[in-house]
Amino acid sequence: MTGAAKPALTLDIAPLLEDQWTGIPVFTRRLVQALERSGEVDLSFAVRLTRIPATRLWDTVRAGFGTFLRTDFEHGLIAGLDRLDAASPLLYPSVKSACGVCGAEASVIHDVSTLVMPETHAEANVRYHLDPLREQLATDEVVFCASEATRAALVAAYPSASAKARVIYQYADWPEEFALDDRNLPRLALGRYAAVIGTIEPRKNLGLLLRALSHPALRDSDLRFVVIGKKGWNLDAALAGLDPAQHKRILFTDFVSEFAKYRLLRAAEFLVFPSIYEGFGIPAVEAMHLGKPVLAAFTSSFPEVIGEAGVYFDPLSVDEFAAAFEEISNPARVAELAPKAVEQARQFNAARMAAPVLEWLKAR
Amino acid sequence: MFQGGVAISLPGRHAAMLQVSGSVFPPEELSGAVLPPDLRVAANLVVDAAKAMGLPVRFVARPEVFTHGVLSERLAARLDGVRDHVALCDGTAFRPLPGLRNHLFFYRRGAADACRQMRRLVEVAPELFLGMQSQVNGTLAFRVDGAWHRPPATLLAFAETPRITPASLLPVFLHPSDPEGSAAASVSEEAEEDMPALPEGRLRYVPLTEAILADPHLARLLAERLLGAMMRDEAPLVLQLPLLSAGSGDIAEQIAAVIRGLGSTGVTFPRHVGTSARWATGPLDVAMLRDATILVHPGLDFWRLGRDIWRAAGEIEMVQDGPAGAAFVRLFRDWLGAEVPMRLLHPRRMRDHVTVGSVL
Amino acid sequence: MLKGHIDSLTTADFIEGWATDDDRPTLHVEIIASEDGKAAEGRAHLFRPDLADAKLGLGWCAFRLRVQPHANALRRQTLTLRDVETGAVVHVREDCPIRDDLDLPCNTVEEAIASDPTVITSLNQLRGCEQLLAHFVTRRGVGEFVRAAYVYVLNRPVDATALAGYGRMLRTGAITPFGLLSVLADSDEFRSRPRQLASPNGTGFVFRV
Numbered sequence: 001m002t003g004a005a006k007p008a009l010t011l012d013i014a015p016l017l018e019d020q021w022t023g024i025p026v027f028t029r030r031l032v033q034a035l036e037r038s039g040e041v042d043l044s045f046a047v048r049l050t051r052i053p054a055t056r057l058w059d060t061v062r063a064g065f066g067t068f069l070r071t072d073f074e075h076g077l078i079a080g081l082d083r084l085d086a087a088s089p090l091l092y093p094s095v096k097s098a099c100g101v102c103g104a105e106a107s108v109i110h111d112v113s114t115l116v117m118p119e120t121h122a123e124a125n126v127r128y129h130l131d132p133l134r135e136q137l138a139t140d141e142v143v144f145c146a147s148e149a150t151r152a153a154l155v156a157a158y159p160s161a162s163a164k165a166r167v168i169y170q171y172a173d174w175p176e177e178f179a180l181d182d183r184n185l186p187r188l189a190l191g192r193y194a195a196v197i198g199t200i201e202p203r204k205n206l207g208l209l210l211r212a213l214s215h216p217a218l219r220d221s222d223l224r225f226v227v228i229g230k231k232g233w234n235l236d237a238a239l240a241g242l243d244p245a246q247h248k249r250i251l252f253t254d255f256v257s258e259f260a261k262y263r264l265l266r267a268a269e270f271l272v273f274p275s276i277y278e279g280f281g282i283p284a285v286e287a288m289h290l291g292k293p294v295l296a297a298f299t300s301s302f303p304e305v306i307g308e309a310g311v312y313f314d315p316l317s318v319d320e321f322a323a324a325f326e327e328i329s330n331p332a333r334v335a336e337l338a339p340k341a342v343e344q345a346r347q348f349n350a351a352r353m354a355a356p357v358l359e360w361l362k363a364r
Numbered sequence: 365m366f367q368g369g370v371a372i373s374l375p376g377r378h379a380a381m382l383q384v385s386g387s388v389f390p391p392e393e394l395s396g397a398v399l400p401p402d403l404r405v406a407a408n409l410v411v412d413a414a415k416a417m418g419l420p421v422r423f424v425a426r427p428e429v430f431t432h433g434v435l436s437e438r439l440a441a442r443l444d445g446v447r448d449h450v451a452l453c454d455g456t457a458f459r460p461l462p463g464l465r466n467h468l469f470f471y472r473r474g475a476a477d478a479c480r481q482m483r484r485l486v487e488v489a490p491e492l493f494l495g496m497q498s499q500v501n502g503t504l505a506f507r508v509d510g511a512w513h514r515p516p517a518t519l520l521a522f523a524e525t526p527r528i529t530p531a532s533l534l535p536v537f538l539h540p541s542d543p544e545g546s547a548a549a550s551v552s553e554e555a556e557e558d559m560p561a562l563p564e565g566r567l568r569y570v571p572l573t574e575a576i577l578a579d580p581h582l583a584r585l586l587a588e589r590l591l592g593a594m595m596r597d598e599a600p601l602v603l604q605l606p607l608l609s610a611g612s613g614d615i616a617e618q619i620a621a622v623i624r625g626l627g628s629t630g631v632t633f634p635r636h637v638g639t640s641a642r643w644a645t646g647p648l649d650v651a652m653l654r655d656a657t658i659l660v661h662p663g664l665d666f667w668r669l670g671r672d673i674w675r676a677a678g679e680i681e682m683v684q685d686g687p688a689g690a691a692f693v694r695l696f697r698d699w700l701g702a703e704v705p706m707r708l709l710h711p712r713r714m715r716d717h718v719t720v721g722s723v724l
Numbered sequence: 725m726l727k728g729h730i731d732s733l734t735t736a737d738f739i740e741g742w743a744t745d746d747d748r749p750t751l752h753v754e755i756i757a758s759e760d761g762k763a764a765e766g767r768a769h770l771f772r773p774d775l776a777d778a779k780l781g782l783g784w785c786a787f788r789l790r791v792q793p794h795a796n797a798l799r800r801q802t803l804t805l806r807d808v809e810t811g812a813v814v815h816v817r818e819d820c821p822i823r824d825d826l827d828l829p830c831n832t833v834e835e836a837i838a839s840d841p842t843v844i845t846s847l848n849q850l851r852g853c854e855q856l857l858a859h860f861v862t863r864r865g866v867g868e869f870v871r872a873a874y875v876y877v878l879n880r881p882v883d884a885t886a887l888a889g890y891g892r893m894l895r896t897g898a899i900t901p902f903g904l905l906s907v908l909a910d911s912d913e914f915r916s917r918p919r920q921l922a923s924p925n926g927t928g929f930v931f932r933v
Binding site: 149 | 376377431
């Protein structure tokens with residue numbers, strides 16, 4: 001339809017007001033960029049029902065942190081603030097700050113762990129997500145879920161949301177310059193190792209890996225494990241049960257930059273992702289982008305995100321983990337899986353992320 | 365009732381502590397696990413019921429893992445013909461398994477905080493409970509979109525009361541200003557040695573829970589009865605100590621918690637030991653409870669005592685306050701399945717109660 | 725203003741130098757050899773103490789790029805340093821010297837992390853940023869700088885007392901902006917929970933206005 005006006009959409013970008021961007025702020029940034037890149041939507045941006053100028057949004061995206069935007073917004077220092085157009089659809093990339101204000105609203109559910117694994121969250125976080133959820137769903141025209149698994153779990157608890165629940169897939173986007181920067185730096189020669197992304201919190205299930213270190217399949221392997229991520233306060237307690245030989249097998253980086261994470265992933269043989277439950281699992285896509293297959297728990301979103309690039313195990317079974325480890329630690333198997341990893345990562349891209357949103361807007 | 369076998373899931377916070385062979389595992393793997401006593405008894409209740417029907421039992425550590433598609437297919441393969449799933453629920457989450465008939469077993473009606481959490485869970489996700497096949501020994505009822513929903517009950521009972529260790533009777537020292545000191549006195553060896561036998565008379569037995577102690581009207585009634593037993597040597601009164609949500613299972617901690625609960629009623633207690641009153645550290649022998657009067661309250665997880673005890677009782681005093689209480693009375697009667705004289709108690713009405721309509 | 729220099733080739737097959745532009749934080753550069761064409765490519769974003777002291781590119785504009793073919797083959801050629809984005813020639817060098825060097829790999833995780841140019845290894849590496857910090861104070865105010873300093877070093881909001889106190893010290897000149905960063909990095913709070921701080925070319929360097 002030539003000459004047709006592009007549908008309008010207001011995006012709430014409150015998550016971008018954080019000082020440091022991980023998780024939901026990064027999702028928001030990718031969503032903003034994916035929709036802009038599609039060229040098929042007339043985008044506006046808002047924070048707490050207040051429209052902000054697009055220039056400020058793009059400056060913030062370029063900077064990669066939200067400190068200035070937040071302080072300027074809070075102190076009323078942004079010129080051109082306006083009430084948002086309530087007739088335009090409003091999309092929240094996470095929990096809504098207000099319900100039923102605009103004619104058409106939508107939100108994103110990243111996972112339902114506050115509902116199915118509340119013991120892994122602080123009480124305040126559980127209340128923050130669950131208390132408004134019914135009203136949020138009732139006032140959403142569509143609700144985007146981070147994976148088919150998240151959608152299935154949401155609909156199991158809220159069957160009335162079934163017709164409006166759709167899937168939106170995030171993508172990995174390593175900065176273009178990382179590959180070049182990595183090439184020019186001293187190469188990593190850490191011996192054979194697998195990367196593990198995660199912290200010591202129970203949901204990430206690092207305990208399974210620690211218990212498996214005494215299994216013959218791992219004990220007799222020369223592969224080490226490099227755990228990339230914040231160490232956490234109870235790491236020492238978790239490691240207390242390891243003997244010195246096992247201690248040497250597992251290295252902890254603590255919090256590192258995105259670039260350091262990239263380098264460590266790139267030099268690893270594969271990614272270990274033992275989580276008990278995930279809403280999507282972006283670390284898997286990040287690793288697959290670099291041609292790394294995934295030793296993955298058979299749970300929730302992993303089969304649909306990792307597909308044939310994964311060797312799977314029961315997240316509670318040391319024996320299954322060890323058997324899967326034995327399979328994937330064979331370089332010939334990694335060589336078979338590496339192209340599948342690259343192909344699988346390609347399935348997650350900006351166009352695919354924008355698609356369900358555009359579909360919603362065009363169908364209105 | 366159950367067909368083809370039963371899958372049982374545990375609350376997440378306890379599943380997290382398990383080291384088992386996999387997501388689906390046999391009951392035997394729990395024998396060495398550390399579980400809170402109320403959870404273990406609840407699990408045993410379901411396992412025993414299934415085994416009595418000759419049905420296989422499997423535990424599912426993490427139901428949330430099996431969301432859909434290949435995951436639920438894998439689960440079905442592992443469960444091999446099992447069609448029923450009993451979710452042992454501590455009030456924080458209810459995780460049905462796709463494709464199975466899901467039964468909710470809220471096993472913590474004796475914990476006031478668990479009841480609050482359960483209430484909140486139903487408020488935030490009522491539809492989650494619409495699809496359940498039944499509720500085990502429960503009286504959950506809720507209204508959503510103008511319609512009331514009362515999932516049918518599945519009644520499970522121990523024929524014989526499970527006991528880990530034989531129960532002891534301890535003397536009652538009750539100084540509300542010093543709960544820990546009172547508890548220490550009760551558990552001291554001298555006190556036990558010096559304790560005379562309970563006097564003759566129809567035994568009055570009260571299995572306590574935190575929820576019961578949190579009911580101010582019933583707590584007042586119990587405090588007054590305890591005072592009567594201590595001051596006037598009325599018919600012997602035995603209070604079975606409650607399991608505590610927090611705490612190490614230590615007897616002295618349990619006694620201190622009861623004293624705090626009864627002490628907050630404002631009833632004054634004497635400093636001498638009560639000859640007609642005792643604490644019980646667990647369920648008493650059936651022989652001791654024959655013809656006894658046993659007090660039941662909706663905040664009692666009554667199924668922890670087997671039908672052997674209940675049917676031996678001479679009388680059941682049933683606390684019924686409000687419509688929720690009426691549903692509980694019906695459940696208990698159906699569960700007991702035998703004629704035991706029952707007398708309804710309304711602690712709220714027993715004092716000179718004033719009802720205020722409006723102050724405007 | 726665009727400026728830069730090819731310093732030397734190395735026996736480990738690298739080429740080193742620096743390049744900076746006042747209007748752009750980090751330059752993407754390439755080396756073109758007169759006979760062999762494009763010999764190296766990468767970013768000029770590494771720290772060098774002499775560049776910091778000379779106030780060139782905040783001190784974070786050095787490059788060390790792998791060359792192909794070997795350095796020996798390139799030393800006889802005319803080498804051109806070019807800004808990839810604009811195509812502008814930054815420096816041309818004939819008879820480029822070659823220094824002894826080793827291409828040592830990172831053998832430990834610690835070495836891998838230490839080689840990360842997107843984070844600083846000590847606050848001293850920001851000594852070339854004084855002008856940038858002063859510009860921040862001018863544009864966004866003293867209070868905003870103190871807030872940003874707390875976010876950057878301690879990863880938390882500043883408390884009201886500290887905001888008032890340090891604000892006063894900055895306004896009276898009792899402390900410089902760089903001095904405040906040093907004080908925070910030297911604090912017990914930071915030492916008890918040390919963190920990696922973003923370098924001027926990394927995301928999270930909150931002082932770029």
